[in-house]
Amino acid sequence: MKTAITEMFGVKYPIICGAMMWICKSKFCAAVSNAGGMGNLTAGNYSTEDEFRDAIRQTRKLTDKPFMVNVTILPSVHITAEHHKMYLRVCAEEKVSGLEISGTPLDKVVGKEFIDVLKKAGVKLFHKVGSVRHAVHAEKIGYDGIYAAGIEEGGHPLNDDVTTMLLTPRIAETVKIPVVTVGGIADGRTLAAALALGAQGVMMATRFVATQECEVHDNIKQEIIRRQEYETTLICKSIGLQGRAIKNKIVEDVLAVEAKGGGLEQLIPLISGQRVKDAWEFGNVDNAPMMMGQSIGLVKDIPTCKDLLERIVAEAKADIERVKNIFNK
Ligand SMILES: Cc1cc2nc3c(=O)[nH]c(=O)nc-3n(C[C@H](O)[C@H](O)[C@H](O)COP(=O)(O)O)c2cc1C
Structure with missing residues (x-):
């Protein structure tokens, strides 16, 4: 596959794991990246600078492929504004491949100057948004891409309550930077649909929990299937x-x-x-x-990350062929 996302990061598939508090740590992050997608290291899982820096370095020992780091900038009891600044500084120092920011945009947290520091360090900046206006702001202040997250998504969808089906094409027609669809994605059909809507890739989180490598209790994986x-x-x-x-x-x-x-x-x-x-x-x-x-409704098994990504891509290709044939008849 070749999209703006595979080109930007040099990855096999434009399939990115979304941030997951308590779940997205080094081993699992590396497993997704080794399978050809992009794993996620969720900064909120680490409360000190040493722990966070170690987690980045540990992930790099487990994979030589790129992965994303998430910094969630939402009200929290334990993660303070000082944590946010520390995470961003360490990401610049460690020259991570990319940042998934959710919540408050970077200019309001560290100022426009620090956005330039991150960019000079080669860190690609993506903001997870639920509206066109937030995507426009992110593009204006220098982000490299947008995660368009509809109301279907797990986690914290914006209270505009707009569906992924609408949000992806609206954002893709408005901004020039690449758009990645988030929410409701779990298989080849939904990847094919996202590409048809104008996305350059997809983000999944719930689907990735039900994989062999995800380090959560098996009861939860079984519950997701049910x-x-x-x-x-x-x-x-x-x-x-x-x-x-x-x-x-x-x-x-x-x-x-x-x-x-x-x-x-x-x-x-x-x-x-x-x-x-x-x-x-x-x-x-x-x-x-x-x-x-x-997307939980589309999850029916617990494959390895590699089998999952290969299957999703093969299915998407077949789905696009099927639709092409509709027009060729
Ligand atoms: C268990 C879980 C924890 C999450 N934690 C975070 C988080 O800490 N920060 C964040 O920005 N998004 C978080 N999310 C949202 C995901 O990164 C992603 O945007 C969303 O789940 C995509 O929808 P999907 O799960 O249907 O694929 C979480 C999602 C799940 C399922």
Whole structure:
């Protein structure tokens, strides 16, 4: 495959793993990159400069292929503005291949000058956005690409609530930098659709959790296979931090607190990071809000990353041929 993304990074497939707090660490990141996609190292998983720098170096020992580093710039109890600045400085010093920024854009965090420092270090800058206006801003301040994340995505979709189907072509027709589709992507059909919508690549997160190499408890992988596309929901809209999670006991509790007008103080014990971390590790699916996208409906097995990516690309090629034949008849 040859797209602006494979060319920019020199990767085999334009298929990128999205940031996942508690999950995207060195080993798994390297596994995705070694399989021909781009793995993700999520900076929020590391609380000190040494730990973070070690994680980048550790990943480089496990793969000689490029990977993305995510810095999530959203309100958080444990990750402060000082952490954000430290992550960005270390990324420039270590000359990582690319940054996936989500939340606040870089000019508001480190200023325009530091964007130039990152670019001089060869770091490609991508912002994950849910609207055309945010994509336009990112392009204006010097980003190299856009992740267009629709309301279907796991994690924190923008409360504009625009679907991936609309967001990809709207952003692709508006900005000149490459656009990568995020949300609702999990197989060859959805990769083919994203390319047809004007994307140069796709990002997946939920699909990557159900792979052999992903270091979460097997209960969670089995749960992903069991669940359907209608079994996720949006939580924490009321506190301005909407997130898409699979429906479970805790999510019901969160929605009940929100319906009664409960605020952050009542919600924190239900959504705390430790609770989520434990659930991924020990496989207690009902015990935490677990971020997942609607793409969950397309996940039916637990392949290796290599088999998954090869299959997705082969399927996409066949799907595009099938559609071509419709026009040739
Ligand atoms: C378990 C999980 C954790 C996530 N954590 C983060 C995060 O820390 N920062 C971020 O920007 N996005 C996060 N996301 C969002 C993903 O990076 C990606 O945008 C989204 O999940 C794509 O939709 P999909 O899961 O349907 O493929 C997370 C998603 C999941 C599933």
